[in-house]
Amino acid sequence: MKDQGRSPRKRTGGRRRPNHKKKKHELGTESTETQVGEPKLKVVDSRGNTQKVRAVTTDIASVADGATTHEATIENVVENPSNPNYARRNIITKGAIIDTSQGRARVTSRPGQDGQVNAVAVE
Template sequence: MAISQGKSTRKSTGGRYIANRGKRKSELGREPANTGLDEKRLRKIRTRGGNEKLRLASENKMNLFNPESKTAETVEIITVLENSANPNYVRRNIITKGAIVETSAGKAKVTSRPGQDGIINGVLINE
């Protein structure tokens, strides 16, 4: 069965909505990218209009911006420390936007969407 981003079949009370039509191609959803820590691997996804989106399957480097010195550098990612999207992502080292990661330069917060953009950008956190 296809993943759908269409309207739910259940009401907030638990009752059912009666479907007036089936699924549409425009409501198609896809499985999450679940960007992991490993050598760089990209997946190409065909989107509407024949365009392409790059999904980052795995990566072990990130572009890190230092707000104090106003410089950016490429650093190695060591591990995922926090992920507010899902606590289980920390155990599985899955990187999403907002995740706190340990890098060779210190703690950093991910500011890009790796599953959508195909790259990991972040900002150094001073604690």
């Protein structure tokens, strides 16, 4: 996990007060909650003259089944361990269990960061 600045506690356990507010480069962005639907991508500038492709909505997943990989259509989100509310709202994150045309699969990629859904078949 990325370091979010200095710890608010000293080594001795004493409190360390912040000496400034967040600077522009320290600000985060709102998370992209990828939903099931017609594929829609969004290109965002990121640090170091690079770009990230965020999947706003998608219905295509690459499902790995042993040695072979198939492209499958996502029907809905069955379970999401990161947030039970996400399953009800059909939001795809890493670790989510999705229903596809190839059967159930667990998402191994981060669609809000990579712009694609990679998954492994679950029996």
